[in-house]
Amino acid sequence: MRHFIVAAALAAATATASAAAPKLIQRVDAVSVSIDHNQLVVTANGAVNSGGWTSPHLQHKASPTAESNTDEFEFVATPPPSDAAVVQALIPVAASGRFALPHYGAVQVKILAESNSVTAPLR
Numbered sequence: 001m002r003h004f005i006v007a008a009a010l011a012a013a014t015a016t017a018s019a020a021a022p023k024l025i026q027r028v029d030a031v032s033v034s035i036d037h038n039q040l041v042v043t044a045n046g047a048v049n050s051g052g053w054t055s056p057h058l059q060h061k062a063s064p065t066a067e068s069n070t071d072e073f074e075f076v077a078t079p080p081p082s083d084a085a086v087v088q089a090l091i092p093v094a095a096s097g098r099f100a101l102p103h104y105g106a107v108q109v110k111i112l113a114e115s116n117s118v119t120a121p122l123r
Contacts, residue, residue, distance in 0.1 A: 022076035024114040025056065025093060031120040033109045035101065043096040044075050044111045044118075051087040052080025056095040058111070063103065070119070071102035072110045 028046040035041070042058055056077040063071065077093060080086050102109070102122065110119045 020078055020081065022055065022057070022059075022078050024112065025053070025075050025077050026090065026113060027115050028075055028111045028113040028118045031109065031111045031118045033120045033122055035122070036098075038101060040071075040099045040101055040109075040122075041096070042073060042099065042109060042111070043094070044073075045092065045094045046075055046111075046113055047090040047092055048077060048079075049088075049090060050080065051089070051091055052084050053077040053091065053093065054080075056093040058095050058097045058099075060099055061112070063106075066103065067105065069105055069107045070110050071106045071108070072112060073097075073099075074112045 025046050026049040028044055030045045032043045033040065044058060048056075054077065056075070058073045059076055061072040061074055075095060077095075106122065108119050108121050110117050
């Protein structure tokens with residue numbers, strides 16, 4: 001019985017570690033924006049600060065005000081578990097996504113990262 005409880009606790013801890021919440025990547029390097037078939041297509045390149053990051057993607061962020069001329073996205077990825085042995089170096093990552101067209105009056109898109117942001121005009 002005791003072995004079963006230890007095994008169940010270990011399985012629960014492993015499941016929790018692998019289900020880490022996505023976090024902002026270290027930096028954004030380049031952004032491109034286009035409109036295709038009535039959808040906003042956003043592509044971003046950047047870097048994370050170590051190996052082991054997974055599932056890089058863009059998350060739409062609610063506009064601070066309805067009058068804002070900027071549509072914002074966060075560039076996030078899932079970090080490695082804290083006990084994982086990973087390379088400590090800047091590792092390139094890329095993400096692309098299709099989103100609903102921005103609100104009326106938006107003329108640019110801003111991609112946010114932990115240490116910087118990059119803005120690109122809507123075309």
